[in-house]
Amino acid sequence: MSENSLNENDMIARYVYEVTKRVxxxxxxxxxxxxxxxxxxxxxxxxxTVEQVLxxxxxxxxxxxxxxxxxSYVIGPDYYDNYTWIVKIGLFAIGIxxxxxxxxxxxxxxxxxxxFMQGFMEEGIISIVSGGCTMVGVVTIIFAVLEHKKxxxxxxxxxxxxxxxxxxxxxxxxxxxxxxSVINIVFxxxxxxxxxxxxxVFGVFEKTDDGIKSISCIFNLKEWNRIVPFVVFIFAVCxxxxxxxxxxxxxxxxxxxxxxxxxAISLVSAFILLKYMNIWNTQFRDEVLSxxxxxxxxxxxxxxxxxxxxxxxxxxxxxxxxxxxxxxxxVYKTYKYGKH
Amino acid sequence: MxxxxxxxxxxxxxxxxxxxxxxxxxxxxxxxxxxxxxxEEKGISIDANTLYPLLRxxxxxxxxxxxxxxxxxxxxxxxxxxxxxxxxxxxxxxQWKKMxxxxxxxxxxxx
Numbered sequence: 001m002s003e004n005s006l007n008e009n010d011m012i013a014r015y016v017y018e019v020t021k022r023v024x025x026x027x028x029x030x031x032x033x034x035x036x037x038x039x040x041x042x043x044x045x046x047x048x049t050v051e052q053v054l055x056x057x058x059x060x061x062x063x064x065x066x067x068x069x070x071x072s073y074v075i076g077p078d079y080y081d082n083y084t085w086i087v088k089i090g091l092f093a094i095g096i097x098x099x100x101x102x103x104x105x106x107x108x109x110x111x112x113x114x115x116f117m118q119g120f121m122e123e124g125i126i127s128i129v130s131g132g133c134t135m136v137g138v139v140t141i142i143f144a145v146l147e148h149k150k151x152x153x154x155x156x157x158x159x160x161x162x163x164x165x166x167x168x169x170x171x172x173x174x175x176x177x178x179x180x181s182v183i184n185i186v187f188x189x190x191x192x193x194x195x196x197x198x199x200x201v202f203g204v205f206e207k208t209d210d211g212i213k214s215i216s217c218i219f220n221l222k223e224w225n226r227i228v229p230f231v232v233f234i235f236a237v238c239x240x241x242x243x244x245x246x247x248x249x250x251x252x253x254x255x256x257x258x259x260x261x262x263x264a265i266s267l268v269s270a271f272i273l274l275k276y277m278n279i280w281n282t283q284f285r286d287e288v289l290s291x292x293x294x295x296x297x298x299x300x301x302x303x304x305x306x307x308x309x310x311x312x313x314x315x316x317x318x319x320x321x322x323x324x325x326x327x328x329x330x331v332y333k334t335y336k337y338g339k340h
Numbered sequence: 341m342x343x344x345x346x347x348x349x350x351x352x353x354x355x356x357x358x359x360x361x362x363x364x365x366x367x368x369x370x371x372x373x374x375x376x377x378x379x380e381e382k383g384i385s386i387d388a389n390t391l392y393p394l395l396r397x398x399x400x401x402x403x404x405x406x407x408x409x410x411x412x413x414x415x416x417x418x419x420x421x422x423x424x425x426x427x428x429x430x431x432x433x434x435q436w437k438k439m440x441x442x443x444x445x446x447x448x449x450x451x
Contacts, residue, residue: 066393
């Protein structure tokens, strides 16, 4: 179907879509009805074509702006719904990792319930406050950047808008599931929270009379403060990618580029982190062995490879495969269903 | 350039009076496009893309209330002044009269 043969109903639907997608969610349904009736009325009363009516109504972006009382925002109404929503999800996720971190610290060296509660409260509160601030900060910066960037994106179509050049309403198959993005974001934040606040969870524990004691952690905790910012950076990149998907809600060029760039950045960062930053606790194998009263692991055990390059290589390869699959799926869906 | 400036000055001038125009006609319930035509008849032209958002804003400010009429083929949203809207409208009219008197003395009453 060429753009010229665009029938009038399609043109109306596209115009209405272009307006409503730019107004807050709760106004969309009403404005859609209102506009459809208005366009019909104008066509009948003023005896002209749909194209002329739409020309008269003007650029849908401008129209939508009037519905919004626009001015300058750090995070404007276009993004505000998504922003508050992601912050809420983020706080929920931080809450979970704070509880995990509180429990682990509470159990460490707790003889009585009182000790446990004290450890739990102290660590939990620290995790909630610092984790919450970091998360809100990261999300706000991401959205502020998007808001700022969007201005440029929106200016371009303004100059050559015409009713027959309205973009098509997206194919259902090109839509990206919000639930998937939300689950990914929650998972990323919880995982980051645990890595930052209670990395010892990834290790071996022993139950003693003094409560549960961490014997050995797979990570190099002595240098953890140096490693953590890097870890947070990688996950921030992943969250950025998910937020882009959430906002655009469909496969398109921006989502595709974001996916390629973010995956490339996280892959390279993960490679550096795993190969050159001494992330692993080299003593871990010996500490576990001595605890088990053995001297060596068999070749079938994953710990046999501990401390060697093979282990890091396996993880890097795994991450590389995941990144490649993710990018391949995104590129495929963008070209198959997405708007170009 | 000069024409653009005049255009923008005019639209600014109109914008100020628009709310009064709209409120004046909504003592009875009307839907958006009927209001456009109604104002047109009386020599006041207003674009639908200005009026529709404006109606919504006035409703949010509780000067207008609205009701969907879905009995006919096309669903329409009817707007009407609220009691609060009446009060504000009267106040605005009084102010307008005072202002136009002032304007007359400033720029004269051309015949």
